[in-house]
Amino acid sequence: MCLxxxxxxxxxxxxxxxxxxLQLGVxxxxxxxxxxxxxxxxxxxxxxxxxxxHAGFAIHTLDxxxxxxxxxxxxxxxxxxQAAAREEKQ
Amino acid sequence: MKYVSEFRDKKFxxxxxxxxxxxxxxxLRIMEVCGTHTMAIFRHGLRSLMPEGLELISGPGCPVCVxxxxxxxxxxxxxxxxxxxxxxxGDLFRVPGSRGSLTKAQSMGAQVExxxxxxxxxxxxxxxxxxxxxxxSVGFETTIPLVAAxxxxxxxxxxxxxxxxxxxxxxxxxxxxxxxxxxxxxxxxLCPGHVSTIIGAAAYEPLAANYHLSCVVAGFxxxxxxxxxxxxxxxxxxxxxxxxxAYGRAVSWQGNLRAQQLMHDVxxxxxxxxxxxxxxxxxxxxxxxxxxxxxxxxxxxxxxxETPEPKxxxxxxxxxxRKNPAxxxxxxxxxxxxxxxxxxxxxxxGTCAAHYRYGRA
Ligand code: SF4
Numbered sequence: 001m002c003l004x005x006x007x008x009x010x011x012x013x014x015x016x017x018x019x020x021x022l023q024l025g026v027x028x029x030x031x032x033x034x035x036x037x038x039x040x041x042x043x044x045x046x047x048x049x050x051x052x053x054h055a056g057f058a059i060h061t062l063d064x065x066x067x068x069x070x071x072x073x074x075x076x077x078x079x080x081x082q083a084a085a086r087e088e089k090q
Numbered sequence: 091m092k093y094v095s096e097f098r099d100k101k102f103x104x105x106x107x108x109x110x111x112x113x114x115x116x117x118l119r120i121m122e123v124c125g126t127h128t129m130a131i132f133r134h135g136l137r138s139l140m141p142e143g144l145e146l147i148s149g150p151g152c153p154v155c156v157x158x159x160x161x162x163x164x165x166x167x168x169x170x171x172x173x174x175x176x177x178x179x180g181d182l183f184r185v186p187g188s189r190g191s192l193t194k195a196q197s198m199g200a201q202v203e204x205x206x207x208x209x210x211x212x213x214x215x216x217x218x219x220x221x222x223x224x225x226x227s228v229g230f231e232t233t234i235p236l237v238a239a240x241x242x243x244x245x246x247x248x249x250x251x252x253x254x255x256x257x258x259x260x261x262x263x264x265x266x267x268x269x270x271x272x273x274x275x276x277x278x279x280l281c282p283g284h285v286s287t288i289i290g291a292a293a294y295e296p297l298a299a300n301y302h303l304s305c306v307v308a309g310f311x312x313x314x315x316x317x318x319x320x321x322x323x324x325x326x327x328x329x330x331x332x333x334x335x336a337y338g339r340a341v342s343w344q345g346n347l348r349a350q351q352l353m354h355d356v357x358x359x360x361x362x363x364x365x366x367x368x369x370x371x372x373x374x375x376x377x378x379x380x381x382x383x384x385x386x387x388x389x390x391x392x393x394x395x396e397t398p399e400p401k402x403x404x405x406x407x408x409x410x411x412r413k414n415p416a417x418x419x420x421x422x423x424x425x426x427x428x429x430x431x432x433x434x435x436x437x438x439x440g441t442c443a444a445h446y447r448y449g450r451a
């Protein structure tokens with residue numbers, strides 16, 4: 001039931017903490033655009049952030065830096081392990 | 091989406107598998123709690139990558155699979171009322187209760203619509219003011235706040251023909267009940283990703299402490315799952331039993347406080363029946379008295395009755411991690427995704443369905 005793929009914010013409508021406005025984010029991934037509700041999101045998103053979405057609602061905002069740091073850590077982890085493996089062989 | 095594809099990249103996976111192999115120094119039994127993990131593990135063939143001695147078993151984390159026949163019967167009863175249209179998440183369609191499924195009810199004239207979001211159910215109610223629209227809601231902490239937000243929105247729009255039938259369940263009480271079972275003998279828990287986005291990694295601290303069990307929150311990409319399994323294996327090797335978070339990009343320690351708040355504003359804990367696990371104290375989420383005008387059970391006077399499991403179905407044992415689908419005499423014979431006997435075969439996240447699709451080769 002959960003969709004794990006985060007989508008990139010390309011527009012934000014409505015006002016943070018003002019539920020009388022319609023709080024919507026426009027998100028995009030792989031050429032698909034859609035609107036998601038922002039009632040529940042933990043941090044009000046900026047354009048360029050990523051959102052994790054569940055059944056039409058954003059449930060978590062992650063910024064691009066967060067996403068990339070995570071990726072870099074994994075890359076380093078993989079590199080270190082490969083380096084360690086090479087040393088072992090020598 | 092560059093950074094998603096990289097989480098699947100083989101050059102990341104091979105070294106992680108190596109690392110895992112080196113870390114394990116005794117047989118380990120790890121439960122993946124969440125149905126989405128079960129799916130990811132099968133889809134990416136991770137089970138076959140696991141080193142000898144590492145056993146991954148599936149837990150009760152598919153919300154459709156743990157919905158009791160009593161709730162399904164209640165859903166069908168509402169759907170069969172005059173002037174009622176029900177809205178559901180698609181997975182619920184073919185789940186058998188004690189007297190058939192919603193598919194059968196629909197063939198006998200009930201109006202059943204599949205929606206993507208609870209908000210779509212609210213829109214249906216707005217478009218059809220002469221009819222009652224009931225959202226039949228199953229789900230864990232990832233879904234419950236969404237339904238809470240939808241009920242609040244229905245209140246703002248003063249909709250009088252929209253109600254919710256809540257079969258919601260919460261994860262920690264069920265895990266607590268499950269871990270009390272001495273037969274389970276677990277070495278680690280792969281904690282659900284998006285349930286944890288809401289409740290936070292901290293929610294597993296009591297489990298880690300009370301059962302001396304390693305808990306690691308995991309994401310859904312192969313790299314995420316492997317990384318989390320390595321962390322569990324390291325804990326086992328060092329005799330630690332802690333909560334760690336391997337899905338930091340989506341899960342914080344405290345979780346999404348706004349979503350938790352909304353969930354508790356609208357819902358309150360009640361005892362709830364789980365398929366296969368029985369009644370677990372305070373594991374359900376019922377609509378609070380102050381929102382009772384949106385409560386379908388009250389509006390339509392539905393009483394849930396205890397009903398037996400389908401004959402011969404081992405879902406209960408499977409959801410508890412005691413049996414495998416292959417142990418079930420009906421598996422792949424009388425019970426297939428096209429004609430499911432039990433709920434574990436219905437949902438795409440169900441353990442039997444995953445084994446059927448990916449596990450038999
Ligand atoms: S194979 Fe079918 S009958 Fe057997 S446990 Fe799974 S769902 Fe139940």
